[in-house]
Amino acid sequence: MDAKRELTSVDLAALVAELGRYEGAKVDKVYLYDDDLLRFRMRDFDRGRVELLIEVGDVKRAHVADPEHVADAPGRPPNFAMMLRNRLSGADFAGVEQYEFDRILSFEFERDDENTTVVAELFGQGNVAVLDETGEVVRSLETVRLKSRTVAPGSQYGFPDSRVDPLTVGYDAFVRQMEDSDTDVVRTLATQLNFGGLYGEEICSRAGVEKGLDIAEAGEAEYEALYDAIGRLADRVRNGDFDPRVYLEDDRVVDATPLPLEERSGLSAEGFDSFNAALDDYFYRLEREPEEETTGTERPDFEAEIAKQQRIIEQQEGAIEGFEEQAAAERERAEALYAHYDLVDEVISTVRAAREDSVPWAEIEETLAAGAERGIPAAEAVEDVDPAEGEVTVDLDGTVVPVDPSVGVEKNADRRYTEAKRIEEKKEGALAAIENTREELEAVERRREEWEADDEDDADEEADEERDVDWRSMSSVPIKQPEHWYEEFRWFHTSDDFLVIGGRNADENEALVKKYMDGNDRFFHAQAHGGPVTVLKATGPSEKAREVDFPDSSLEEAARFAVSYSSVWKDGRFAGDAYMVDPDQVSKTPESGEYIEKGGFVIRGDRTYFRDVSASVAVGIQCEPETRVIGGPPSAVEPRAETTLRLEPGKFAQNDAAKRCYRKLKGRFADESFVRKVASPDKIQEFLPPGGSSIVEE
Template sequence: MDAKRELTSVDLAALVTELGRYEGAKVDKVYLYDDDLLRFRMRDFDRGRVELLIEVGDVKRAHVADPEHVADAPGRPPNFAMMLRNRLSGADFAGVTQYEFDRILVFEFERDDENTTIVAELFGQGNVAVLDESGEVVRSLETVRLKSRTVAPGSQYGFPDSRIDPLTVGYDAFVRRMDESDTDVVRTLATQLNFGGLYGEEVCTRAGVEKTLDISDAGEAEYEALYDAIGRLADRLHEGDFDPRVYVEDDRVVDATPFPLEERATLEAEGFDSFNAALDDYFYRLEREPEEETTGTERPDFEAEIAKQQRIIDQQEGAIEGFEERAAAERERAEALYAHYDLVDEIISTVRAARAESVPWEEIEETLAEGAEQGIPAAEAVVDVNAAEGAVTVDLDGIEVPVDPSVGVEKNADERYTEAKRIEEKKEGALAAIENTRQELEAVERRRDEWEAADEADEADDDEAEERDVDWLSMSSVPIKQPEHWYEDFRWFHTSDGFLVIGGRNADENEAIVKKYMDGNDRFFHAQAHGGPVTLLKATGPSEKAREVDFPDSSLEEAARFAVSYSSVWKDGRFAGDAYMVDPEQVSKTPESGEYIEKGGFVIRGDRTYFRDVSASVAVGIQCDPETRVIGGPPSAIEPQAATTLRLEPGKFAQNDAAKRCYREFKERFADQSFLRKVASPDKIQEFLPPGGSSIVEE
């Protein structure tokens, strides 16, 4: 029997009852592990330390855990965790509910300055969305844009379509839903009544109804027995009448349930005082049990990959549809401004004149409201006054348009057209992305067809294994493949996610990177110390079409580490430092009045994203495939790409001496000395070493 890796709707209904006991606990900190496991560390007056876990990856669960079962805090918290800490530190846990009978939990947190809602989606791909008091998404682990719902920052959170709740459905509605089915009883309970396979079978067993009985053969007696069994199940869930079990088969945990199940009667069972404790024990043991051995020749799960690519396409199509609607709406607003030119001009002139006389926005709003009561068309058209943004919203025949009174009608209309154009450009990027996804889908389908048609996949696996097992160090003659790239004029490396990072070695290169190579979708990094390279995390190359990129945290962290390691932090002999990241539009060569910017320097305006206590360490290595060259940068990026590497930290050997020491170490490792001299001379190694003294880290 396969071990359960996701909680059922029945499990969540039971869990909500128990989690309510922790209402009033205060949040201390929030942690994020591996992009899919959230840990809320809280303090409860009666119970002391409370550890709430929510996981939405391959395993989907939520429960309070024994502190001894909680992993040590991860390293520097990612942005998502920092955002949650800012919103939740000191907040009270105000309760949790299950959305309808879906596998969705809604956690409420209250604080004097703001309330926060956490929605955990424990189905499908899994997701966690953070909502403000208005239900707007602040951040989410995954962005979802479908025709039916949207989960994206800045949008109202969209729940999935409503599903029937079998625990509260009336008898007549229950009968109608059963009669609509064209399959057997257990499948109808599992799908139409949303019980899932296990509890669909359990309801049948408790009701004494044959699972495979065709719906067309089921009568009132069967329906009444099933409905009565469901009612008894619902009563236990609502009353918290639990007798939790963890089930074991062949010394491996396979399930945890809030009460004993007849469908699990043949398995060894262990009792627990609470369902939370049972879930905690179950998932703790599940995580530590060894994976079942495989032969390595199992058929790849092409269907799962195809389904994943199709889901991505559905989301991208939803995004494109959204772009089209938004662009059309902006053009419609622009055309409405021109269609009601005189009316809008009157509104602008009235508000502008009042502001010129220093009339407060509140008074302007009151005057417009009085004018609307008197039937003045211009005043009636104003539906909102936004003092914070210095704007008014006007209703033009049912089309609401924000208007900036500081500029004329033409400028306002032009801004709407410009916004429509910007949105259409994003649509073009989405169209290119969906084409790439379709190509990936086609590639998976081709691989599936090849697997089914012949044994070619096995041969391909053997070839790949041989390639992975190439012992480059012992080869008597390593082939040299060394094409030239534009970025070799600078310091550079490729992140572990494949993105290019470049940095300047001096003021001239810093200037060139910003003026010639920085694009709007890149990210600009710099150490929080004087004397460091301008560092760019590139979204695309100079010859590629511009596109928006959601950079993984790993790439952001590696770029920050690069910026710190090649700065004065290293030269000063320090082992860590801070770095910050901004968008390209925040970087300027225009100084404040009366100030001067030296060559290679820039002014940064606006908020910065900081990376604290970033380790100053680098790796240099010899890459043999697909190209042959020296590479260097953050160890997490360099070590997987190289045949052999050395790690360095700030130390006592001057840059050229450290390069020679690295070369001598590599020379002892490679049998092909000729190859090493051609691709990895001390001078070439030195190009990847930070300025200042270095030492090789002994392994």
């Protein structure tokens, strides 16, 4: 699959919703790289340095970038950059808008003497135009003189012809646009409705409509399903309800989206807190990851491939379980409609009659609420009225069902059965896919066994050679970074090779105890409020449970971990106490009259205490058998890492301390690009305790 190099209209709509948070940032300076990449360096009162990038060349993008991802300033600034500096220095960033549903963004900047608009055209050949307060072009990267529009200095900026905005179009207009087409459904969505290929396919998948269905064969049911799917997408974009993903194929980035897409379900994915952060990570990796060079004699990274296939199987199993639940829920809704036929029919008839008399939805909602107060069963059953969807939601003895009052009970139930059938078909496809993945996993495992059998005689010699590798002086350090299930938490391996995991927040504390703590593990916590749940694992999730006699060294390291990542560190203290209990002593059930807040637990029975435990951590770069940042108690981390830094409670904020560590570690390797990839400041920050830190000078 080719990697995405241009943002879609949906991407831009989502991005605009997030960029508003930077309003009020002041422009310091503007740079131009290679005639197609603009960098706006700004200062924000709350966020500090802000780097806004706009690129309109082969790659077309706009987003705020991590300062570590920004290239050094170019040499002598060209005239275009100097013009922008003169107009924007000291100006406030006043917001950004997307022009209709086009791939055009207008960035507004305000200054006491003059306001400026920077228009980024992220389509076709790409262009950036700078406009004054009247909309006249001051200057543009490219001059455009067409019959339909002009973009040239001294002229009024001309936007392209208006296009349909599918996120706001009414149902009747939507149907007209679809019926004007002479091709299939997916191409019509891509062109007539301006979704583009990917989102055209995604809308079809979400609606359960065959992509290749000819428009001449499409009817009301298909149009309603498509329009409903578009509406759900539009609601999430308008509300900023995002769950961003960066998608990878063969460990290379190929796409970044504001929402998980069914069309990308076969790819591995990484989640992000914001779409802007996902775009920054995606384009940084897209442009800077070098092509892999191999001689054909290197040992294939079987472990990474096996981990990838196992991860895909886990995702597929989760999807199958979800499909089963969804299909069962849809059938339950359909059956509930028939079981309460007369009541639902009364609701539908009442609402339909009111709508035919042009009664507003708000008045219908008030009438139903009044009827519920008088004890009318049909009115009492109505739980919600949704004017945007044209639906009423009814509660049928605990089964909540959205109902379309424009059609009868039978058709509403039929839609639920149809949706259940569509979901079950997706389940069948997922079952077939998981079998294919299992076969691929078995094939990789067989290849690994064959490779290891061929190389068995040379294994000892190669191990000796690997121990002698001088990683720091290598000009190109090979990266081996498989994913592990525990990386969503704080973690480290003890000096005896036991896994320790800890929560970063109340949600993760809950998950650790409920999902990941087994009977043979040990539970640790600092004797202080505001600390992570810490679990010393006896076995992994795929291993057979067994009793373990943990060495004292592992127990002490787990206790140090619990203290170091607690409020002890945040309060600037250099030591604290911790305790250990068995899993069966940990409960979510409070004593009578008491309350347990989220992430909290009741501990019953005797505790084993660890007194005056030192609060100190080490972070470093591990090169073998994996290349990654590791962090935790120094006694556990330092023997595993090629190079480390020790930290103690101090004056530098977590983010600043991470950047200081990064600079020091980067200077210790000849291959600085390797450090950027495996030990960037944000990755180091994951291993730093909350609060201030200082590096212990050696």
